[in-house]
Structures are given as structure tokens and as C-alpha cells.
Amino acid sequence: MNILYIGSSGALSLLPFKKLQASGFSISAVGVFKPTTLPDKIIAQSYESPQHESLALVASQHGIMLIDLSQPVQHILKKCQQCAIDVILMSCYSKRLPDALINYASKGCFNMHPSLLPRYRGPEPVFWQMKEAADLGVTWHRVIDEFDAGEIMLQKKIIVDEGDSYASINMQLAKTGTQLMLELLTRLTANRSTEKIVGTEQESLIASYYPYPEQRDFVINTQGSARQAYDFMCATQNFGYPYQCTIDGYFFSLQQALDYDNNLTLDTVEVHKNTLYIPFKEGVLIAAYTDKIAI
Secondary structure, eight states: EEEEEEESSSHHHHHHHHHHHTTTTEEEEEEEOOOOOOTTTOOOOOSSSSSGHHHHHHHHHHEEEEEEETTTHHHHHHHHHHHHEEEEESSSSSSSOOOHTTTTTTEEEEEEEESSSTTSSSSSHHHHHTTTTOOOOEEEEOOOOTTTTTTEEEEEEOOOOOOOOOOHHHHHHHHHHHHHHHHHHHHHOOOOSSSHHHHOOOOOOOOOOOOOOOGGGGGTTTTBBBBHHHHHHHHHHHGOEEEEEEEETTEEEEEEEEEEETOOOSSSSSTTEEEEEOOOOOOEEEEEEEEEEOO
16 A cells, blocks of 8 residues: 655654654655755654654655645646555645545545544644643544545544643644554555445534634633643743733733642732732632733
8 A cells, every 4th residue: 555645844744654654554655845855965863852853854865755745736646646646644734735636545535633623623723722721632534625624534532741842742642643543554454445434524513613823812811720721831832922911900921831729829919020920710820921011
């Protein structure tokens, strides 16, 4: 079974790709939008922390054919024909595939999405799941014209530790998604009929879509729990945007969540040098801040 693997960079693309290489399945080609390569150069790779690696560079160093997905669709399909592609796997690729490519592979085209679909469709599901303290998980689904809406093939929930970083959460999602990918490929290999394997249709009534976060999405709501705010801030600090909190007649610009205590209660915000103790409906958040403005 010949695989076209489509992705970009980061753990959600690189970890499944590397495990796929070691699994015995055949990666015949890698699809990337405008790939960058460094021919005749050997680049150090990290199997533990692939957040900043390039899929195109890793593939080219292993002699795997690269397909530039910015090219006309007929050029892409010709490359697929040369490699006799049977199945397309995709993870962390933000652009819409042409219908002709989606429908090309006889075994199907599948995408790994880091949420429990149909909830949290969209480009930054980890951000929104952490903001809303939702269950986190990963889904492999069939690719159709509508983003993240195809039938669900496999899905699994993950549990993260309090204060986990964005990189740590993505790594756990990537590891879980990789396990599901190998299960999916085993099912595809075992299917000897001409009929495609069937998944579960997504329930449109509970589907949700979230865009890229904006400034207003970094507002901290003190009507929730301090633990929830702490986990959200720890998980999204890599976005590099200050958090905003209004309380007791002041606007605070929060830099970093330091700790929380869900058993502590305060009547008003307390300031100790550059550290705030912020009362929530449940508990107290301890955070570093940079600005305090009376309103």
C-alpha cells in the first residue's frame, strides 16, 4: 500500500510521519505546500521534540519524493500516478485539497484533527479546548470538501496534566494520533474488497467551528475557576499575547500564570510587586503582570 503523506511542520505532522517510517508501511511521497529543501546537507533531527522541524527537509533527507502542493492539480495527480498512491494521510495541513486529489486514492484520503470531532473544528482547536476546559482528544476522519467534516474513522480522548504547555499537549495528541493512524492503516490493509471502509457520520447538531484566536479571546473571566484560567494560560502562553483581566475597577495585563489555589478565597485582588493574587468564583489565580490601569 503506497502512501502519500501530507503535512507541514511541528509534532502533529512530524511524529506520525517518523513512526510511519519505522512501521514498515510504504511512504511513497510527501506532499507539502512550497517545500524548502537543503540538498547535500545533513540536518540534525529530534525524535523527542519535533516541534520546529520541517516535514519537507526530513522527507528529502530520506530520499522520499516531494510533491509541491502549490502546483496545478494535474501536476500533483501525475506525481501520484508515478508513485501508484493508494491512500492519502494528512496532518497539520491548513489548505484545502482539490477534489480531484481527495478522490484520487483508491483506499481513501484521511486527516488527523486534534479535537474530538465534530466539536472544535477549525485551525486552532487546542486553544479553544483549553479556553473552554473541554475534553481534549484526536480524531482521524475522511477528508471531504468541507473542512473537518468527513466521517469519523477513529477517535480517542487524552488526559493532560495541570499546567501543561502547548508543546506538551500537542506531543501527547501526536502520540495518540499516531497510534490511531497505525490502527487505521491496519484496517485499510485488511480490507480486500473494492468498497471503502466506513466510518461514523459526524453529528451536525453538536458540531462547532472556531477560527484563529483574536485579542478578545485572551480575556480572563474571573467567574470561572482559577484552575481553569491557570491551565488555559499555561497552554497558550506560546501565542505570545498578553492576557487581559478587569477586576476591582482596574484593567490588568497579565504576562504569565504562576500558580493557583482553588481552596483560597479573597475579597479583592492583591498586588505584591509584579505578582497578582486574583480572586475567582472558585479559588485564586497567581499571575505575573505588566500593566495596571484604572478604569
